[in-house]
Amino acid sequence: MKKIFNKKGILAVVLTLFVAFGCDDQLAEMNQNPSAINPADGNVNMLMPLVLGPAAQRYLDLGLNNMAGAMQQVQLSGWAGGVNYYGWSGSDWTGYYDNLRQNSLMLKLAQEKGLKFHEGVGLTMRAFLFGQIADYWGDAPYTWAVRGNEGGIETQYPVYDSQETIYMGVIEDLKNAAALFATGDVTFVQATADLYFNGDPAAWERFANSLLIRYYVRISDKKDVKAAVESIVSGGKFIQSSTQDATMDYTGGSSDQWPLIYSNETSSTRYQACKTFIDQMVSTDDPRLNVLV
Amino acid sequence: MDLNLFNDRFRFSGTYYTMDNENQIFSVPLPRSSGYSSKLINAGLINSQGWEFTIGGTPIQKGNLTWDIDFNFTKNSTTVEELTDDLDRIILWSENAGAISFIGDKIGDLYSFGIAQVQDPNSEYYKWPIIDGTEWVRLNQVQDWEKVGNFNPDFLLGMQTSLTFGKFRVGASFDWRQGGEFISYTYRYGESDWKSQRQIDQLIPGGLYSQDELVELLKSNPDENIIPQVGKYPRVGGHTQETGGFEVDGVYDGAFVPGVAQTAGEDTPDDFSDDVYEERLGGPGTEIIPITDTYPWSYNKNITFDASFIKLRELSISYKLPKIAGISNANFGVFTRNLMLWNAAKIGIDSERAFQATGGNQGNTASQFRQGFERQNVMPWSASFGFKLDFTF
Numbered sequence: 178m179k180k181i182f183n184k185k186g187i188l189a190v191v192l193t194l195f196v197a198f199g200c201d202d203q204l205a206e207m208n209q210n211p212s213a214i215n216p217a218d219g220n221v222n223m224l225m226p227l228v229l230g231p232a233a234q235r236y237l238d239l240g241l242n243n244m245a246g247a248m249q250q251v252q253l254s255g256w257a258g259g260v261n262y263y264g265w266s267g268s269d270w271t272g273y274y275d276n277l278r279q280n281s282l283m284l285k286l287a288q289e290k291g292l293k294f295h296e297g298v299g300l301t302m303r304a305f306l307f308g309q310i311a312d313y314w315g316d317a318p319y320t321w322a323v324r325g326n327e328g329g330i331e332t333q334y335p336v337y338d339s340q341e342t343i344y345m346g347v348i349e350d351l352k353n354a355a356a357l358f359a360t361g362d363v364t365f366v367q368a369t370a371d372l373y374f375n376g377d378p379a380a381w382e383r384f385a386n387s388l389l390i391r392y393y394v395r396i397s398d399k400k401d402v403k404a405a406v407e408s409i410v411s412g413g414k415f416i417q418s419s420t421q422d423a424t425m426d427y428t429g430g431s432s433d434q435w436p437l438i439y440s441n442e443t444s445s446t447r448y449q450a451c452k453t454f455i456d457q458m459v460s461t462d463d464p465r466l467n468v469l470v
Numbered sequence: 471m472d473l474n475l476f477n478d479r480f481r482f483s484g485t486y487y488t489m490d491n492e493n494q495i496f497s498v499p500l501p502r503s504s505g506y507s508s509k510l511i512n513a514g515l516i517n518s519q520g521w522e523f524t525i526g527g528t529p530i531q532k533g534n535l536t537w538d539i540d541f542n543f544t545k546n547s548t549t550v551e552e553l554t555d556d557l558d559r560i561i562l563w564s565e566n567a568g569a570i571s572f573i574g575d576k577i578g579d580l581y582s583f584g585i586a587q588v589q590d591p592n593s594e595y596y597k598w599p600i601i602d603g604t605e606w607v608r609l610n611q612v613q614d615w616e617k618v619g620n621f622n623p624d625f626l627l628g629m630q631t632s633l634t635f636g637k638f639r640v641g642a643s644f645d646w647r648q649g650g651e652f653i654s655y656t657y658r659y660g661e662s663d664w665k666s667q668r669q670i671d672q673l674i675p676g677g678l679y680s681q682d683e684l685v686e687l688l689k690s691n692p693d694e695n696i697i698p699q700v701g702k703y704p705r706v707g708g709h710t711q712e713t714g715g716f717e718v719d720g721v722y723d724g725a726f727v728p729g730v731a732q733t734a735g736e737d738t739p740d741d742f743s744d745d746v747y748e749e750r751l752g753g754p755g756t757e758i759i760p761i762t763d764t765y766p767w768s769y770n771k772n773i774t775f776d777a778s779f780i781k782l783r784e785l786s787i788s789y790k791l792p793k794i795a796g797i798s799n800a801n802f803g804v805f806t807r808n809l810m811l812w813n814a815a816k817i818g819i820d821s822e823r824a825f826q827a828t829g830g831n832q833g834n835t836a837s838q839f840r841q842g843f844e845r846q847n848v849m850p851w852s853a854s855f856g857f858k859l860d861f862t863f
Contacts, residue, residue: 269502270502270503271502271507274502274503274504274505275502275505277505278505278506281505317503318501318503318504322503322504322505323503323504323505324504324505325500325504325505325506325509326505326506332504333500333501333504333506333509334500334501334504335501335503335504
């Protein structure tokens with residue numbers, strides 16, 4: 178009899194333990210993976226290629242698919258509706274906002290750690306990406322965008338801002354970025370992480386200022402931007418030759434290849450140069466023909 | 471409830487259950503401008519109810535002859551009672567619409583993208599599909615999707631029976647699934663390349679008739695010849711001149727999808743008086759195209775089939791061996807499995823294989839599994855045959 182009582186006693190103790198410690202606010206702590214890198218400990222040099230790479234690839238893609246069809250440089254030999262006949266369907270901005278989410282983490286970390294170069298890159302890329310969103314879609318989420326992890330209805334379902342608000346924000350970001358690059362501060366910069374300019378703040382300053390000119394011109398019908406543009410031009414710190422272009426070289430990564438690479442018989446071989454284009458090159462005996470075709 | 475009567479010669483047990491499941495975990499999509507694609511929430515109330523019966527008996531027990539028979543019956547249905555403001559439906563998987571359950575509806579409902587049809591009940595063309603160019607007008611919006619079935623059965627019935635005569639015993643086990651549907655993407659891919667006899671049989675050989683005869687034929691039975699139905703869709707034409715193909719650029723492989731062209735009037739939901747319909751039955755205005763281009767690729771309706779089946783799962787004959795030196799209950803048997811399969815759909819696909827395992831989470835569930843969806847899951851089924859020897863020491 179005594180034995181049985183003891184068993185029951187142990188059971189009771191175990192049950193009490195479960196009730197007492199089974200479910201409290203340690204749950205959130207327990208759900209943290211100690212092996213994973215906490216976003217707050219992220220390395221800005223590791224994050225930078227994740228922002229710069231996709232942004233450049235997407236920009237390149239504009240010159241290949243439907244846009245290239247509209248410019249009549251390419252035709253497809255199959256599944257040709259979009260490129261050949263402008264049978265376009267809606268195009269969404271998922272890629273841009275995903276890219277901006279990465280960028281916002283890099284920017285936040287750079288600001289917290291006072292890294293001027295990285296902050297400048299973050300601001301420039303934010304302007305570059307939001308500038309494109311406003312160019313292509315007009316009004317779009319901006320102020321409340323890419324903050325879904327903060328919780329709350331405003332951030333999870335961000336409202337649209339006017340195109341004007343976005344352009345003004347873009348211009349503000351670019352001004353701040355150019356000022357940060359102008360300091361020449363290269364603390365913690367790792368050249369290989371900067372896929373565009375190998376960690377050269379002067380080159381980034383030119384890029385930011387050139388984008389600034391682009392967006393001043395964009396709004397020049399509505400606002401007087403003459404003085405602002407003139408001051409940049411007189412400063413001389415903007416892209417003036419093709420050697421100063423913002424370009425991304427092949428990184429050697431497996432997905433980093435020219436999008437028209439031959440991968441199988443039904444993919445890239447559909448891309449054909451259109452007749453108008455070839456005829457023109459043949460008639461002028463253009464030496465670039467051999468490279469293109 | 472359990473009942474055993476007459477010395478165990480009649481056996482019955484029955485269960486009725488109703489179960490509420492609260493706070494399921496759902497993945498709710500977010501606008502991508504938030505930077506994130508979805509969030510997980512706890513929500514909902516899902517109710518399952520059903521019946522389970524087993525009825526069995528020993529109708530014959532005379533001398534050394536015994537006949538046992540047992541049935542087990544199950545019927546279950548699961549209803550989505552409540553969700554949240556963010557979510558008015560549970561998506562189990564998406565493919566040309568897909569398996570979606572709206573609030574108040576059953577889990578397992580299967581949808582197809584909608585086909586625009588004449589809505590005016592007074593029109594002679596009521597329910598006829600509306601043709602734009604060469605094909606049906608597709609309705610992609612959720613509210614226009616058409617429910618074409620449910621992947622859950624109405625009921626399942628199993629039967630086990632055995633006949634013992636002296637030392638011989640013959641046993642058999644049957645399964646019967648009644649009701650429910652499945653969507654076959656094997657047929658979608660195959661039939662878009664004309665790889666099924668079923669389509670050729672359903673084809674209306676239009677080229678063999680004069681225009682007037684054809685119109686008369688089609689109109690004689692619009693449900694069969696013009697209006698798309700679950701599991702089938704009308705097409706008129708053929709692959710060759712002899713089989714009724716129309717001429718397209720000198721080749722007789724033309725066909726068309728019958729219906730009407732609509733010139734819509736004012737956007738008034740209940741007043742159709744100003745809508746004008748024009749027949750597309752092979753006469754003027756009908757566009758004839760090569761028959762290979764007439765497949766309705768973006769619908770589930772034409773590839774939804776009845777999932778009912780009856781299977782003879784197992785058949786066995788055994789003989790009880792005499793007792794030898796300490797071994798009791800020695801049995802020698804011959805058995806075979808999956809001997810017979812009777813399928814309501816009659817399309818050569820076992821509806822029990824209507825599932826697909828995928829790499830990613832489906833819809834707003836945590837499941838990587840699509841039920842009621844069959845795509846190239848058509849392994850030949852094996853009917854095994856074996857011997858069995860049992861001992862008890």
